[in-house]
Amino acid sequence: MKKLILLLCLYAGALQAQSVDSLISAGIKLHDAGDYEAAIDTYKKALAMDSKSFLIYYEIGFSYSALNNHQEALKYAELSLSFATQQSRLHPLILKGSALDDLGRTAESVAFYKEALKEFPTHYLLLFNYAISLSRLGNYAEAEQVLIQALSHNFNHPGSHLQLAKINLEKNHKSKAALGLYFFLMLENTSARAEENIPVLINLLYGNKKTSDDNKTIYLTVPDPKNDPEWASADLFFSILGIASGQIDQALRDKGAAQSEQQRFVADTEKFFKTLGELRDKRKKPKKKKAEQAFSIWWDNYIPFFSELVKQNHTEAFCYHIMAAANSTEVNEWLMNKEEKLSYFYLWANSNR
Template structure:
């Protein structure tokens, strides 16, 4: 037991000596590396060493808060966020996010909402809108959540999670089209994760709404009535396109082939409906998906966002390299 104690003491002394030889920034960088590896407790120990060198390091306090948040110690995360924010504004925006979420996780959503509002007033950043929208959604304030997330998407449309929460908001509001369009975009940005698989299943569920096969020859179609007259024709097109999957001439097609055909029909009708319509949905989503039809890449798009569906997707990629290259070229041009 005495030897074990001496060995442990030697290790602790070695770590302490090691940290003393490093600069403040180097110690914080070591902590960040440990955090990124998922070793949050060791990261916290590094930040403690950093704060021994400089207790006024806003960055050390912020990184400490972030690691504490990941250990689910939300009280400590809140404490260090507030210390970081009191010291300077270099880490203020990200501290608002961790602080708001720490309060929310402590069962204080009203306080979290006020923190997010305060942050949004100071910083024009989509991540503040995103986190604020999630808290509002969880408290049932769908209108506030909607306003925040649509504003955030217009700031930066490449954040997958923003499209996903917007879809969930619109599902709660009972709007099928507006629940689907953000999922399509989400799957484009994030086609192959656990939440992608769930989102894809939700998308198929929306497509199948209102279509019921009562017999071999009879299919009942009902169109959801949500009060959004602008999208009523598209609602009908969704149900009609899914119903055509059962026709004799389509019986030999796979589920993915049907999916691509259905998407072609939906995106086309949406583009044709746009005309002079304005507003978030007509300016953010509809033109994008209509451009896919005009560029003749709905098919590769449909297979790409179906990545979680297994071997048929990979086989299609292997057999359709030219179509996939055309799809890639479209997005390379979009970025430029």
């Protein structure tokens, strides 16, 4: 009789565990579909069966965060942390730090992330979110270094490349910002973020122009060599590139040999990558420098990758690939009709980044 009762208890426990797991899975599907309130209701049903599950508390908090209810997100992140094991604390920690930041408690968020990094010092997502909070406080120099550290652990994280670009936009380092944007768009080319940042890259490349009748005013920002002497030449070239390209484009139009905006973008991107490669070849490294200071994500990661991309004749495929979210008929047709070229580019890119 005792054995029968034990078996029944075990069976009931297994059924409950299965039911909890099913509810969590259903909640995740609802969240992924954008139905965050229904997801929360589903998670709370699971919570009624298992009130000590760190995962359920985390998922509820994550859905509240998606609803921009950051106070509730913070509450459930803390509840999740109270039940999480050492190994399962990472995502609840990130959720709590993000909630603090989104509530305007950014200084608290930074302090919290510093403590969290003692537990997970090399995790790229924790470093990335820490950098976001640092950026919001205007601490761009430290945020940049933290992002570079995050990328050293996962160079394929699109958000870190994008945030690195944004920081350099704030610092008016156009070449660095462009490199980050190019790499971000290569990794994430069809999302809403991609669509939002394509115009940012185009504006970086060609600048702001105001036209009144036949008169054009072109705004050119000449970089201060004292600000970042190592990048003065690159930024000067980048500033002039758009103007020179416009003059060439007009000359071609006058001769009846006009190129499309996308063709012009391909040609100018190749010039930019080639020039940076040449500058890298001429660059003299300091004789005495600490190892961590000698390494540069720009000269040792981005530029070698893009220089080799040009040498391997993948610039065209790359440029059409990163413009997939541009809502351009020309781009869409090229992407449909040049599958072989794209395949060779993807094979090369996946092997070399």
